[in-house]
Amino acid sequence: MKIFSLIIAVAVGCVLLYATGDFPSWGDPASPASTHVSPHYLEKALEETSVPNIVTAVLADYRGYDTMFETTVIFAAGAACVILLRLFGIRPKERYYRHLLTGVTIHVIGDRKIPEDSGTFERIDNLWVPHDMIIRSICRFLIPFLQLFALYVIAHGHHSPGGGFQGGVILGASVILMAISMNLRTSLERIREKTVALLAALGILIYSGTGALCILLGGNYLDYSALARILLVSPVEARSLGILAVEIGVGVAVMATMIAIYQNLASSGRLDEGL
Amino acid sequence: MQDLIREIVAGYNYWLYIVLMMIGLYAMIAKGNLVKKIAGMNIFQTAIILFYVSIGCKKGATIPILEHAPHGAHHAVRAADYINPLPHVLMLTAIVVSVSTLGVALALVIKVYQSYGTLEESEIREAMREAKTAEE
Numbered sequence: 001m002k003i004f005s006l007i008i009a010v011a012v013g014c015v016l017l018y019a020t021g022d023f024p025s026w027g028d029p030a031s032p033a034s035t036h037v038s039p040h041y042l043e044k045a046l047e048e049t050s051v052p053n054i055v056t057a058v059l060a061d062y063r064g065y066d067t068m069f070e071t072t073v074i075f076a077a078g079a080a081c082v083i084l085l086r087l088f089g090i091r092p093k094e095r096y097y098r099h100l101l102t103g104v105t106i107h108v109i110g111d112r113k114i115p116e117d118s119g120t121f122e123r124i125d126n127l128w129v130p131h132d133m134i135i136r137s138i139c140r141f142l143i144p145f146l147q148l149f150a151l152y153v154i155a156h157g158h159h160s161p162g163g164g165f166q167g168g169v170i171l172g173a174s175v176i177l178m179a180i181s182m183n184l185r186t187s188l189e190r191i192r193e194k195t196v197a198l199l200a201a202l203g204i205l206i207y208s209g210t211g212a213l214c215i216l217l218g219g220n221y222l223d224y225s226a227l228a229r230i231l232l233v234s235p236v237e238a239r240s241l242g243i244l245a246v247e248i249g250v251g252v253a254v255m256a257t258m259i260a261i262y263q264n265l266a267s268s269g270r271l272d273e274g275l
Numbered sequence: 276m277q278d279l280i281r282e283i284v285a286g287y288n289y290w291l292y293i294v295l296m297m298i299g300l301y302a303m304i305a306k307g308n309l310v311k312k313i314a315g316m317n318i319f320q321t322a323i324i325l326f327y328v329s330i331g332c333k334k335g336a337t338i339p340i341l342e343h344a345p346h347g348a349h350h351a352v353r354a355a356d357y358i359n360p361l362p363h364v365l366m367l368t369a370i371v372v373s374v375s376t377l378g379v380a381l382a383l384v385i386k387v388y389q390s391y392g393t394l395e396e397s398e399i400r401e402a403m404r405e406a407k408t409a410e411e
Contacts, residue, residue, distance in 0.1 A: 001305065002305050004304075005301055005304035005305035006301060006305070008300070008304060009297040009298075009300045009301040009304070010297070012297065012300065013293050013294070013296075013297040016289075016293045016296070017289070017290070017293055020286050020289040020290070020293070021282065023286055023289055024330075025285035025286055026285060026286060026287065026288045026289075026329065026332065027332050027333055027334035028333070028334070029333040029334065029336070029355045031330065033330045033331065033359055033361070033362065034331070034333060034354075034359040037361065038354065038359045038360065038361050039354035041360055041361070042339060042352055042354040042357050042360065043351075043352045043353075043354055045341075046341050046352070052340055052341045052342065053339070053340045054339040054340070054341065054357070054360040055339055055340075055360045055363050055364055055367065058360050058361060058364045059364045059367065059368070063364060066368070067368060070368035070371075070372055073372055073375070074371060074372060074375045077372075077375035077376055077378060077379050078375060078378070080379045080382070081378050081379055081382045084379070084382040084383065084385075084386055085382050085385060085386070159340070160340065161338070161340070163367075165367055165368065165370075165371045166367075168371075169371065169374075254371060257375060258374070258375075261375060261378035261382075264382065265378060265381055265382060265385070268385055268389070269385075
């Protein structure tokens, strides 16, 4: 079997390598990929959309449909994760609590609980007990800056590398970092499961709603220049602002999806104890 | 020999992506463990991303972010001075989509592990065969 698959891989590789003989050489400005629509984007994007970062302009304006459905794919992947894994109403058979002053760990079997808000006990995870003051303190210090940086990346996507996808992933990573450094329950207290689901849907709604608003104002779907009538700016500026709205929608949807995938994968759908 | 070396140097990005892609393809076919197959799939996706980004490259060009002069006073832009933004746009979305599909794949793997207690392809097939004969 191994020999057979090695033969397949080598054979396909040889066919592909044979085909590269006809490909343009590396870094060739006259290659077919760089000669059709790409020069138009590079030369006209700034005057048509007023966005200096052409990647952002192409992503959210010229190829707006593509990006909208990519965002929908991400949302669908998050929903698939939740549907596959999420288990409701399953209570853990055992719980562990740590007495805060002495460090004594208590093992509780059955459905009994110790109230966690009493301040003398804290619930700890069954399999893995993250209790490291250095990691906790550094993450507590780091997470606000991560989130601030994510907002910068989303908002500054017009002028520097960045945008909704990157900023959304950083925002999601900050919540995942909280779950890793403390535990899953702490991060769930900050951002609940229902909030995550609502945010994922809200992100798609912002994107498609911006497109629908353009129709209502007399333009085509996702033709942001129609927004000029309510934003009271020139049509070119309106396209720039429409791209910002869309990027925010993408960021919210991506953040929520990343958190939902992590929460369900880390705890196998129980959302109780996890990594 | 000299021709071959010249060809490799002119298109070494293609050689790299094909080698990576074949490593991924081999892992997807040959490995018995489902997580290793998923790792192979991810290597395959990375090879595609490398391929796309490398065809957008132009020699001596810079990143496609222009200088923004106020009041619409733009300089004329020469397309040869900026690398092709299109592959970057396509791959930007593909990276995030590949992460979320990885999430779905891992969710499926967790479900498979919960019902069969193993991730080895041969053992899963054995268990399925036994369940089938037990039904009959």
